[in-house]
Amino acid sequence: MNFPIPNVDVPISQTQFQRIDLDSLDYDPGTRKQILEYHVNQCDEIRQAYIIKGPHQPPLKTFKKSGKHNRSFQASWFENNSTWLEYSPTTDAAYCLPCFVFHNSNRVVRQNKFIVGGFRNWKKGGGRDCYFQGHIGKYPNSAHRVAEQMCKDLMNQWQHLQRVVDHFTIEQIANNRLQLKATIFIVRYLAFQVAEIIEKAPKNATYTSPRIQKEILHVFSAKVKKAIREEIGDEKFCIMVEEAHDESMKEQMTVVFRYVDAEGFVKERFFGLSHVVDTAALTLKNGIYSLLSQHCLDIQNIRGQRYDGASNM
Known part of the structure; x- marks a missing residue:
């Protein structure tokens, strides 16, 4: 693009x-x-x-x-x-x-x-x-x-x-490493199961092309965003925005929502990442407005804002 x-x-x-x-x-x-x-x-x-x-x-x-x-x-x-x-x-x-x-x-x-x-x-x-x-x-x-x-x-x-x-104890460090090893083991195990299924699939239906993979990820992303949007409803929420650049040196903007769900628990959910031309305040503002409008989120319901590089905003 x-x-x-x-x-x-x-x-x-x-x-x-x-x-x-x-x-x-x-x-x-x-x-x-x-x-x-x-x-x-x-x-x-x-x-x-x-x-x-x-x-x-x-x-x-x-x-x-x-x-x-x-x-x-x-x-x-x-x-x-x-x-x-x-x-x-x-x-x-x-x-x-x-x-x-x-x-x-x-x-x-x-x-x-x-x-x-x-x-x-x-x-x-x-x-x-x-x-x-x-x-x-x-x-x-x-x-x-x-x-x-x-x-x-x-x-x-x-x-x-x-x-x-600095205050992580030896026990906490060991526990974190154990959790990481378990996660890696699960991912490897599932990957091998998928590989066996793909080997048995018809050659014209492996679903491993970049386009198909991106479509599947897009579907997952849309479902997750829909669930987050439904959880927010018409209630108040906060936004947290961070600007960074990817491996190709293109600027990108990430948005996280913070809100209280129907059961009274505070939730922080990563909602989206989009490439922007630059990290100027007006560009980021337009990007935020566009993301909110796409999902029918009323800007009047924002009750807090946090930005990395807040001086720019």
């Missing part, structure tokens, strides 16, 4: 997936690339690398003086803003690490100064009108505080997954 050529306005990083050497990332806030310039599937990994590295605070003894009052950045400002404040000797400007990591292009100019271009008004670096405090904000839902919390959530997610893996 031929796919349309991706929109030329889409950044090349969103259409070509290449592994990034995290050790080679530019940590100077004045020259580094924005997170969203990388491929959407790499953004969280790159965010994690910057968070682990911490804010760029070069141990300089003197800083460049600028302006008619010949002022400069003060190293003492790092002490009061150690978790977020950064300085770039290249551009002689201050930046914010959490806001850079979870940059939202819709933020107001004050927040953007600490992400793109940098802050250089050293007169307001301290005192009553301290610009740094204004950037942090007074309220828990300020853009800066929200970005800080998102950084914590991202790191806690990675640490939680690692703890789950």
Whole structure:
């Protein structure tokens, strides 16, 4: 199947997936690339690398003086803003690490100064009108505080997954391996039974051609989707969407439904996988709408959304 050529306005990083050497990332806030310039599937990994590295605070003894009052950045400002404040000797400007990591292009100019271009008004670096405090904000839902919390959530997610893996007991590992061996044995046994049946079948009716196999799989898929659709009914549900690329480097979108069945049990069901031209937000939105409409699922019944690469959505 031929796919349309991706929109030329889409950044090349969103259409070509290449592994990034995290050790080679530019940590100077004045020259580094924005997170969203990388491929959407790499953004969280790159965010994690910057968070682990911490804010760029070069141990300089003197800083460049600028302006008619010949002022400069003060190293003492790092002490009061150690978790977020950064300085770039290249551009002689201050930046914010959490806001850079979870940059939202819709933020107001004050927040953007600490992400793109940098802050250089050293007169307001301290005192009553301290610009740094204004950037942090007074309220828990300020853009800066929200970005800080998102950084914590991202790191806690990675640490939680690692703890789950590390805390498997020897007995659990042995049991998992036993289950895997049993599954492999069953699959091999059934495969041999099928092989015996096929050998006895007429040569023109082996049903092993790629087209026939795909039709059979399509029938299975349709029956499974129909059962899931009937189980959801007209009730509320959540969607979980992940973007990835297959072996042929074609972008694809997977959709999982989460809902409560008639008996009150929470269910998560894989519902579909479809190829998309790219992983731009509009493309994914159209793909989701198309999948829901095909199965008469009302978008008004969605009560939750989760996306891998949520910044893109």
